[in-house]
Amino acid sequence: MKRYELSGIFVHPKWNPETLEYDAALLKLKTSLPYTPIRPASALETALYAAQSTATVIGWGMTNPYYQILPDILQEGDVPIVSDEDCAARNGRWFIKESMVCADALTTNYDDLATSSCYGDSGGPLLVHSGAEPVQVGIVSWGFECSSTNTHGVYSRVSAMSDFINSRPVASHHLSRS
Secondary structure: OOOOOEEEEEEOOOOEOOOOEOOOEEEEEOOOOOOOOOEEOOOOOHHHHOOOOEEEEEEOOOOOOOOOOOOOOOEEEEEEEEOHHHHHHHHHHHOOOOOEEEEOOOOOOOOOOOOOOOOOOOOOEEEEEEOOEEEEEEEEEEOOOOOOOOOOOEEEEHHHHHHHHHOOOOEOOOOOOO
């Protein structure tokens, strides 16, 4: 596995550990990546957050919330984007629509686990395809439980942080599109 050295860490200036608003940090690398990173959603791309759009969540978190075993292989699964209204109704005052988005399918019972982010996935991407191009719309942030019957997984809304993302270079050299 190739490792990359960091030359800086930038925590979002509006990060609030009590409300979990703006739960994001950028890592500046000492050297460029050998590939083009996935493009973050801009503040103008509101259509990417349409309810019931299919998104892909990626992470190293638990695949079953009842067994505290982390996978050896990077996991990914498709989840639907949830409307802000439904997310607020199920997650209560903890959901703040300006900086958060919800995505996952509620399970009908605890014996039938739905695809969702889980413990250990924090910081992972939530991607939506815009044409053939994947666009990062979220960052795994928090939830009350994995594969829940009652509440949705919550992600930091990348489009709400576009000024923060675009104001800081994340690598020492310019990344070229291939």
